[in-house]
Amino acid sequence: MADRWGLVVAASLAIFVAQLDATIVNVALPSIADAAVGQWVVLGYLMPIIGLALCAGRWVDASDPGRALRLACLGFAVFTVACGLSPSVGWLIAARVGQGVFAVVLLALAPMLTTVAVAPARRARAFGISMLFGTAGGMTGPVLGGWLVESFGWPWIFYVTVPVLVAIVVLSRRSLPVGDRLAWPSRRWLAEAATFGGGAASVLLGLLLSPWLLVGAVLLVVWWRGAASAPVRALLSTRGVLGPHVALVFVYTGLFLVTFLVPFFLRDPSTAGLVLLAFPVSALVTAYGAGLVADRVGTRVVALCGAGVIAAGLASLVVATAAPEDLAWRLALAGAGFGLFNGQVQVFLMGNAPREWLGVTAATSNLVRQVGIAAGSATGAALWSLAGDASALRTGFAVALGLTVLCGATLLRSTAKPLVSASPGQ
Numbered sequence: 378m379a380d381r382w383g384l385v386v387a388a389s390l391a392i393f394v395a396q397l398d399a400t401i402v403n404v405a406l407p408s409i410a411d412a413a414v415g416q417w418v419v420l421g422y423l424m425p426i427i428g429l430a431l432c433a434g435r436w437v438d439a440s441d442p443g444r445a446l447r448l449a450c451l452g453f454a455v456f457t458v459a460c461g462l463s464p465s466v467g468w469l470i471a472a473r474v475g476q477g478v479f480a481v482v483l484l485a486l487a488p489m490l491t492t493v494a495v496a497p498a499r500r501a502r503a504f505g506i507s508m509l510f511g512t513a514g515g516m517t518g519p520v521l522g523g524w525l526v527e528s529f530g531w532p533w534i535f536y537v538t539v540p541v542l543v544a545i546v547v548l549s550r551r552s553l554p555v556g557d558r559l560a561w562p563s564r565r566w567l568a569e570a571a572t573f574g575g576g577a578a579s580v581l582l583g584l585l586l587s588p589w590l591l592v593g594a595v596l597l598v599v600w601w602r603g604a605a606s607a608p609v610r611a612l613l614s615t616r617g618v619l620g621p622h623v624a625l626v627f628v629y630t631g632l633f634l635v636t637f638l639v640p641f642f643l644r645d646p647s648t649a650g651l652v653l654l655a656f657p658v659s660a661l662v663t664a665y666g667a668g669l670v671a672d673r674v675g676t677r678v679v680a681l682c683g684a685g686v687i688a689a690g691l692a693s694l695v696v697a698t699a700a701p702e703d704l705a706w707r708l709a710l711a712g713a714g715f716g717l718f719n720g721q722v723q724v725f726l727m728g729n730a731p732r733e734w735l736g737v738t739a740a741t742s743n744l745v746r747q748v749g750i751a752a753g754s755a756t757g758a759a760l761w762s763l764a765g766d767a768s769a770l771r772t773g774f775a776v777a778l779g780l781t782v783l784c785g786a787t788l789l790r791s792t793a794k795p796l797v798s799a800s801p802g803q
Contacts, residue, residue, distance in 0.1 A: 381552035384494040385503045387545045388487040389510035391446070394453070394538050394545075395480040396511050398422065399750075400518030402473075405531040409466065421470040425477030426484065427747045428574030431609060432566045433485040434740025438733065441558040446486055446549055450542045452479035457539060461532035481743075488739035490553070492727050501676050501724045505668025508720030512660045519640075520650040565605055572600035612737060617729030620791025621722050622745050624680075627784035628687065628718065629749025630756065631777030632656075632711070635694070637757030638773045639704065641765075648701050655705040659712030660719075667717040668724075676721040676728070677788065683718025684785040687711050691778040695771055722788070 402418060409418065437445055456475035463469035487507060495503045525533045579593030600606055613619045636656070640649035663683075671679040690711030697703050723742060730738035756776070760769045 380495040380499060382495070382503075383548045384552040385491055385506055387446075387548040387553075388490040388494070389507045390541055390545045390548070391449075391483040391487045392507060392511035393514035394541050395426075395483045396514035397518050397521075398457070398476060398480065398535075398538060399426075400515050401522040401525075401534045401537075402518075405522055405526045405534050408526055408531045409469065417470050418466070418473055421473035422477040422480070423747065423751065424578045425474055426481045427744060427751070428577045429478065429481045429570060430485070430577075430740045430744035430747070431573055431737065432570050433481040434737035435566055435569075435608075436736075437482065437485045437489060437739070438736035439558075442486060442490060443549070443553045444558070445482065446490070446553065447546055449479045449482040449486065450546050453483065454539050454542045457535045457542075461535040481740075484743040485736055485740045488723060488727060488742065489735045492735055494552070497728070498672060500728070501671035501679075501721060502665070502668035504720040504724040504727075505664045505666075505671070506720075508723060509661055509664035509716065512664070512715065512719060513657050515657075517654065517657055520654055523650055568603075569600065569605040572596050572603065572605065576600060608734065608737060609741065612730065612734050612741065615729060615731065617791055618726060618738070620787050621726040621729075622741060624684070624722060624784040624787045624791075625742060626745045626749045626752075627780040627787065628684070628715070629746050630753040631691070631780035631784075632687075632715065633750045633753030634757045634760075634773050635691070635708075635711075635753075635777050637754045638761060638770050639708075641757075641761050642699075642767065642770045643701060643704075652701050652705045652708065655709040656712035656715070659709040660716035663713045663716030664720055667721055671721045671724065676725040677791070680718050680721040680725060681785060681788050683714045683716070683721065684781055684788060686714025686717060688714070688778060688781045688785065690714060691774055691781055694774040695778065697774075699767060725791075 399422060402422070453476060456472050456479065459472040460469055460476065463472055488504075491503050491507045492500065521537070522534045525531075525537060573596070576593045576596030576599075579589045579596060583590030583593055601610075613622070636653055639653060643649040643652060667679050667683065690707055690709075690713070693707045693710060694704070697707050726742055727735065727738060757773060760773050760776075763769065764772070
């Protein structure tokens with residue numbers, strides 16, 4: 378069966394939508410509620426994405442991907458419209474939770490669909506496209522959100538994603554026929570949602586209300602020691618799987634630490650948005666080319682080069698001036714490295730994972746990314762609250778540089794297993 382590039386684009390748009398809605402709301406929060414309430418609008422979306430990640434991966438592995446994708450797009454669209462129509466902040470937070478439930482399914486489906494859509498020899502190129510869309514969604518959210526809020530009002534930051542969801546369904550119709558299998562969640566999955574999901578959500582709450590950290594730690598220990606975690610433990614013990622997960626945590630924590638601090642330092646939202654835009658634009662330039670090169674020399678080599686370029690960009694930021702244009706080109710350098718790294722470390726990971734666990738692997742890789750985003754934002758908030766000036770920014774750059782170096786060291790120690798060919802029709 379021929380490669381299905383339309384399905385690759387559909388999967389890429391799914392990542393784009395899920396990541397866009399994670400960040401586009403940030404710039405609209407002052408128009409919606411005060412900071413104390415507004416943070417729950419963000420957490421309402423993020424908690425299901427982290428807490429239900431493993432359950433979503435299991436469900437995707439057990440369900441027909443065509444039906445699962447259409448259901449996820451429909452559910453996400455319904456709750457997206459509900460967000461825009463919300464009569465109060467309470468309704469908005471509830472609708473954001475619903476968005477998050479279907480977003481985690483999209484994020485679990487997308488890497489699996491990309492993996493099976495093309496032959497292994499062109500998989501790096503496909504993931505270059507896929508991760509490029511994800512980066513664009515996450516990084517352009519604040520810029521697009523600011524323009525929509527000023528031009529049309531805050532509800533339009535939600536409505537804008539509905540046409541994209543329609544495009545996903547249209548693009549996938551021919552290349553991903555609807556099957557007859559849509560699994561019901563098992564009791565074991567529900568128990569996992571209560572222990573792992575509850576623990577992860579409690580840790581997130583602990584970033585705001587510290588007593589919840591202990592609750593989260595207890596629930597996560599219960600989950601890890603139970604039978605429900607056995608597939609995840611087995612997956613992480615597979616050669617070439619644990620290292621990419623750890624590397625993703627390091628890079629995402631460092632980069633989102635930087636992107637959290639820059640707007641606070643520059644203070645002007647429009648200036649900060651344009652400066653931060655240098656990162657995804659640069660990643661756009663390198664991501665597709667990274668896939669072409671990786672198809673020839675190997676994904677691990679390209680990912681390692683990407684980590685090196687990210688480190689060079691962060692090292693240059695440590696000695697940067699406060700001028701926006703000086704920060705922008707250095708962020709562009711880091712973005713170029715991210716374009717090389719992000720898609721290829723995912724290909725390396727998915728190629729090492731057992732085929733029957735592709736959905737779980739996609740879910741765990743998404744999970745560690747979201748953990749990195751949350752940890753980076755929390756670390757940035759802590760640094761800014763301690764100093765609140767250029768010293769906090771430079772310290773953040775230095776911490777991010779150290780984490781990127783650790784990422785490179787982790788990838789150096791990771792080895793791949795022989796790639797098993799997968800029929801694109803499967």
